[in-house]
Amino acid sequence: MLIRRTERFKASEITDEKLYLNRREFIAGGGAALALAACDVADGAAPPAGAPLKAARNDGVSVKEVPTKLESATTYNNFYEFGVNKDDPAREAHRLKTRPWTVAVEGLVHKPKTYDIDELIRAFPLEERVYVLRCVEAWSMVIPWIGFPLGAVLKQVEPTSQAKFVEFTTLLDPVQFPGQKPGFFGGGLEWPYVEGLRLDEALHPLTLLTVGMYGQVLPNQNGAPVRIVVPWKYGFKSAKSIVRIRLVSEQPKTAWEKAAPQEYGFYSNVNPTVSHPRWSQATERRIGEFRRRPTLMFNGYADQVASLYSGLDLKKHY
Ligand code: MTE
Numbered sequence: 319m320l321i322r323r324t325e326r327f328k329a330s331e332i333t334d335e336k337l338y339l340n341r342r343e344f345i346a347g348g349g350a351a352l353a354l355a356a357c358d359v360a361d362g363a364a365p366p367a368g369a370p371l372k373a374a375r376n377d378g379v380s381v382k383e384v385p386t387k388l389e390s391a392t393t394y395n396n397f398y399e400f401g402v403n404k405d406d407p408a409r410e411a412h413r414l415k416t417r418p419w420t421v422a423v424e425g426l427v428h429k430p431k432t433y434d435i436d437e438l439i440r441a442f443p444l445e446e447r448v449y450v451l452r453c454v455e456a457w458s459m460v461i462p463w464i465g466f467p468l469g470a471v472l473k474q475v476e477p478t479s480q481a482k483f484v485e486f487t488t489l490l491d492p493v494q495f496p497g498q499k500p501g502f503f504g505g506g507l508e509w510p511y512v513e514g515l516r517l518d519e520a521l522h523p524l525t526l527l528t529v530g531m532y533g534q535v536l537p538n539q540n541g542a543p544v545r546i547v548v549p550w551k552y553g554f555k556s557a558k559s560i561v562r563i564r565l566v567s568e569q570p571k572t573a574w575e576k577a578a579p580q581e582y583g584f585y586s587n588v589n590p591t592v593s594h595p596r597w598s599q600a601t602e603r604r605i606g607e608f609r610r611r612p613t614l615m616f617n618g619y620a621d622q623v624a625s626l627y628s629g630l631d632l633k634k635h636y
Pocket of ligand 1: 488
């Protein structure tokens with residue numbers, strides 16, 4: 319099995335029909351399916367919520383399931399900087415200013431570079447990829463993300479031979495992120511939110527540097543202006559609102575590992591055979607569905623990523 323395959327969905331089955339009609343008009347308008355335009359917003363200004371973002375669909379890596387309702391994907395979120403309840407991010411996310419914004423790509427690289435976010439959005443062809451986001455809390459969503467392989471940026475800065483891991487850091491700003499205020503219960507996390515990948519995981523073509531979803535710029539509550547999506551790992555590996563990507567020689571200490579190492583390992587590969595200490599990971603509930611479904615090894619991407627872990631005891635390295 320390459321990836322999950324069910325029936326192809328029709329545009330009319332997707333909640334935000336207008337969005338997809340817009341895309342069809344765009345495609346009809348001059349063979350523009352491969353046009354790789356970024357959002358049509360002046361540099362320096364934050365694009366308004368819901369601003370369209372054009373991207374060519376990459377069917378080869380996309381699941382063929384009906385996407386979760388846009389409303390669910392933007393109102394049922396984990397973004398502890400805004401609070402620990404699922405509806406906190408949608409309510410509080412207007413506080414986040416996504417321009418000006420820079421992302422420093424640095425550390426063990428020959429050509430460190432700080433990208434202005436608009437420069438980054440234009441630097442590589444944008445693709446739409448429909449991935450399943452499987453949260454460690456045993457729910458999942460099907461989301462048409464927009465972005466490009468993280469590997470494209472990493473190759474541009476030329477990692478040195480000492481670089482073995484990649485560390486992602488979220489913005490630290492308690493004014494914009496109420497959850498980072500001293501005394502506020504942020505789920506026991508230390509700020510800023512830090513996540514990490516092994517270099518080969520970061521370079522894997524499925525790993526997406528993500529700037530949009532559902533044909534729009536990324537909503538703040540989903541990690542604007544830029545986040546990671548690693549489709550074979552639990553959702554918490556997908557750090558949001560990133561300001562720094564650092565190439566390092568040692569395995570980074572991640573926010574969740576620091577908070578509860580017995581519950582959240584560095585690898586966090588989706589694995590139905592390794593239970594969370596407090597609940598099973600064998601099944602999941604797709605948001606919007608009633609019945610639970612079996613969780614797939616590596617979230618359905620075993621054919622593409624299992625070889626990264628040959629020889630590694632995945633029960634020990636959860
Ligand atoms: N990134 C930051 N900075 N802060 C967070 O609290 N939560 C993670 C991840 N990235 C989180 C984060 C978790 S637990 C999940 S499941 C996903 O974001 C949720 O992404 P979504 O809200 O877009 O579905």
